Amino acid sequence: MDVSKDIVWHQHSVDRQRRERQLGQQGCVIWFTGLSGCGKSTIANALDAMLVAEGRATTLLDGDNVRHGLCAPPAVLQPEHGAEFAERFGLGFGAVDREENIRRIGNVAALMASAGLITLTAFVSPYRRDRDRVRKIVAEAGRASDFVEVFVDTPLEVCEARDPKGLYKKARAGEIKHFTGISDPYESPASPEIRLDGGAGKSVEALAGEVREWLVGNGVF
Ligand SMILES: Nc1ncnc2c1ncn2[C@@H]1O[C@H](COP(=O)(O)OS(=O)(=O)O)[C@@H](OP(=O)(O)O)[C@H]1O
Numbered sequence: 001m002d003v004s005k006d007i008v009w010h011q012h013s014v015d016r017q018r019r020e021r022q023l024g025q026q027g028c029v030i031w032f033t034g035l036s037g038c039g040k041s042t043i044a045n046a047l048d049a050m051l052v053a054e055g056r057a058t059t060l061l062d063g064d065n066v067r068h069g070l071c072a073p074p075a076v077l078q079p080e081h082g083a084e085f086a087e088r089f090g091l092g093f094g095a096v097d098r099e100e101n102i103r104r105i106g107n108v109a110a111l112m113a114s115a116g117l118i119t120l121t122a123f124v125s126p127y128r129r130d131r132d133r134v135r136k137i138v139a140e141a142g143r144a145s146d147f148v149e150v151f152v153d154t155p156l157e158v159c160e161a162r163d164p165k166g167l168y169k170k171a172r173a174g175e176i177k178h179f180t181g182i183s184d185p186y187e188s189p190a191s192p193e194i195r196l197d198g199g200a201g202k203s204v205e206a207l208a209g210e211v212r213e214w215l216v217g218n219g220v221f
C-alpha cells in the first residue's frame, strides 16, 4: 500500500508573500557549517543579536539545542517512549543519523523561512550531500537565493585548542566515536556563498559583521 498517495498538499489562505509583506522582509536560511569549536554558534548568535537590534524577525536553530528535543539521542527518548521507539527515532552521530538530523533541520528551517523569518542555523553538517539537499528543499520552498551557506573555516588545530566542552580530548582518548575531524570526515563546502576565516584572530563581531555585509550587499535583505 502506497500511503504517500493518500497524503495531499493543503493550500493555505495566508501565503508566504502575505507573511513576508506583513513582516517587511523576505524569509531565508543562513546555514553555518564547520567543525565543532569553529565558532558557528557564537557567530550565529552575534549575527542574530545584530539583526534583532535592527528590528528584523529572526530565529536561531543550534545543533546542541536541537539535539535536546527534535533530534534527541536514544537515551533521552527512552524513558518517555520506550526502547523500541528510542532506537528507531533517536539520533546519534553515524553518517545516516547525521543525514536524518540535517534532513529534519533542513525541513524545519525551510518552514521557518516560509513564515518570513531570517532563519540562522548552526550545525556541523559535515556531509556535502546533506547540505546540498537542504539547499534544494529551501529553494523549492521559495527562491534559489534563499539558502546562504556560511563556511566557518577554522583549522582543526585551533578548534582542538579551544575545545570548550572537552570533546576533542575525549575523542582523542577514544571515548567519543565518530567525532568530526578526528575519527569522522568533514567535507568542506566547494562553493559556499560566504567563507569566514575563523582562526585568523578576527573578533566574533567582525565575523558576524562580514555575514551581515554580504547579506545586505547581495540583496538578501
Ligand atoms: N561525534 C560527534 N561529532 C561532532 N559533534 C559531536 C559529536 N558528539 C557530540 N557532539 C556535539 O554535538 C554537536 C554537533 O551536533 P550537530 O547536530 O551540529 O551535528 S551534525 O550536524 O549532525 O553533524 C557539537 O556541537 P558544536 O561543538 O557546537 O559543533 C558537539 O558539541
Ligand SMILES: Nc1ncnc2c1ncn2[C@@H]1O[C@H](COP(=O)(O)OP(=O)(O)O)[C@@H](O)[C@H]1O
Residues within 6 Å of the ligand: 034, 035, 036, 037, 038, 039, 040, 041, 042, 043, 122, 162, 164, 198, 201, 202, 203, 204, 207
Ligand atoms: N572568532 C573567534 N575568536 C576567538 N574565539 C572564538 C571565536 N569564535 C568562537 N570562539 C570561541 O570558540 C569556542 C567555540 O565556539 P562555538 O561558537 O561554541 O563553536 P561551534 O558552535 O562551532 O562548536 C567558544 O569558546 C567561543 O567563544
